[in-house]
Amino acid sequence: MVFRKDLGELFASRAFWLTLLAIGPLVGQAFIQAVDTYAEVSGGALPQGLSPLDGVVIPSLGAYELAIMLLFPFVAIRMISAERMSGAWKLMVQWPVTNAGHVLSKLCALTVAWLVALIPFGIAMVLWHCYGGHLYAAEMVSVMLGYLLRFLFTAAISMAAASLVPGAASAAVVVLAFTIGTWAIDFIAAGRGGWLQSLASYTPAAASRTFERGLLRLDVVLVLLIVACVALFITARYLRIGSIPAALAAVIAGAVLALGASHVRASADLSEDRRNSFPIADERALRTIRQPLTISVWLAAEDPRMNDFANVLAKLRRTMRDVNVRYPLEGRSGLFEAYGQIEYRLGGRVARNRSTTEEIVLETIYGIAGVPVPPHSDSAYTGYPLVARPAGAALIFYLLWPVTVSLVWMVSRRNRQTG
C-alpha cells in the first residue's frame, strides 16, 4: 500500500523523468564513443589483451557515475522532502505503518527508479552483444553489484539529509557537500598510508573503481551497507520526532561496525583476465611466507610509478596475510636521496630497489624470504578485439529513448489527472 503510494509519488516527480530523459543520451554518447575507440584499437597493431570490460562496459557506465552524483540525489531527496514540505508526512506517520516501513518503501520505490534508469545501459550491452562483442558474466556481476551498492549508499545519504534538513535545496547542498568531501578524501589520501588511505578505499568513487576492476571485496560491501543502514536508521528516526542523541549513537555504532568490517580480508577476483591476482604459482609461493612483510615506499603520490606500484600492493595484500606499507614521504616535500626507493623488510632481512614492476617486486620478496621463484607462466587471457560500428545506437539513444520517455511521462500525467 505505502509502496504503491511511493511509486505514485515517484512517477509524479519531474526529477525522476528528467533524470530518465538525460540518462539515455548520456549512456548513448559514452557507448558510441567506446565502441568506436574499441574498434580503432582492435584494428591497430596490438589488439592482444583487449578487454571489453575496460573498453566498453565501464565507459558506458560513466553516465551513471554522473547520474548517481548529480541527478539521482534529487530524486531521492524529493521522496522525503516533498512530503515534509506539503505536510503529508504529518498524516503518514499516523498511519498503521512503522517509520522503518515508510523508509523501506521509499527505498524500494527508488530501487525501481534505479532499475528503470539502468535500461539504457542494458540496451547498450544488448547492442554490444549483437555487434559480436564479448561480455563476461562474473565481471558484469561485480560491476552491477558495485553500482547497486553505490546507489543504495547515495539513496540512503540523500534520504537522511532530506529528513534532517528542512527543504529540498538545503538537503541537496548537504549531499553535494558530502560527495565533494569524499572526493577530497580520495585526493588527499592518494599515495599516503595509514588510516586516511584505509578510509579513502571506502569512498563511493573508490568502491566503484574496485568493483569495476572485477574485484569483489567483502569489506567494501560491508562498510557501504553499514553506512547506508545508519543513514536509513537516521531517516526513520527523524521522520517522526528527531532525536540528536539517537542519531549520534547510530553514527558511533555504525563507525565501530564499519571499523570492524574494514578488517575483513575476504575478496574474490571476478575479472576474466585475473587482473587483481598474481599468477597461481606465485600466489602459492607467496602464501608459504608466514612472516610479516613491511614495505617502505619513497615515492610521491603524483608519481606515475606509484600508480603501478599500488596495483602490485593491492595484489600482495590479497595474497599475503601480513603486509604493512609505509610512505615515509607523506607530508614532506623537497629532494631526497632515497626518492624512488622501495625497501622490503621480512624477518630481519632487508632489500632495496627502485622497480615497481610486478616481476621484480615478487623476485625481491622471494629473495629475502628464501622462497624459490616459481616457474613463469604467460597469461592465458588473449583479449577480445572487435572491429564493429555502433549501428543503430544513435537512433535508439538520441531519438527513440527521449521520445519514449516523453510519451510515457505525458501518459502518466494524463492518467493521474483523469484518475
Next chain:
Amino acid sequence: MISVRHLTVIRNRRRILDDVSFDVRPGEILGVIGPNGAGKTTLFECVAGLQPIDSGTIDRGDGLFYVPDGIKPWPDQTVRWTLDLFARMYARAPEGQARAPVLHMDRLLEQRVSSLSKGETKRLNIALGLMTPHPVLFLDEPFDGLDLKQVRATMEVLRNVRRTLVLSINQLRDAARVCDRLLLLNEGRLVASGTPAELGDIEEAFLALT
C-alpha cells in the same frame, strides 16, 4: 478517553505549553480556543505524538488521528488518488468519500491537490480525517478558509460523525456553535474550561482571560 496531565513543552527556553491538563470525554466535541501563539497547534501535535514533550503524560486511549492545519498533502496527485489512498490504507468503508458530496468534494475528484483553494484543501483534509477509523479526531482549525455556507455544512458533517472530536478554533462564535465544551488556552496555559453556556458571553470571556 484521552487524558493529558501536566503537559509542559519548552522550545528555545520558552514555555510553549505550561502544565496543561484536560480530559476528552467520549462522544463530545471539545473546542480548544485561544489567541494566536497560545500553543493550540503545539498541544495538538504533542497529543498526536508528532512533537516531543518535556514533561507530563498523555494517555491516548484507543487512539486518535490528527488533521493538521495548513497542509496540502501530495500536491501532484488528484483528490481521488488521495482519498483512495486513505480508503485503501484503512481497508474500510470510505466514510470520507461517502461524505465527499456533503463536503462538496465530489466535483473536485479529478483536480490536482496543488490546484485546490484554501477552503477546498481544508475540506479534503477533513474528509481524509473522517476516513480514519480512530475513535477520536483532532482537527486543527477545521473552519479556517471556509466561507459561511461551507462552515455551516462542515459543522453539520462534524456533528453527525458520531465520533469524539477535538477542534482548534479561532472563530469564537463558530466554537460556541459547534462545541459541547471549550478549553481556553493562553500563553501555553489552560486558563478556563466549560460548556459555552458556563463560559457565558464567549467573546467577553476571551477578552477578559487573554
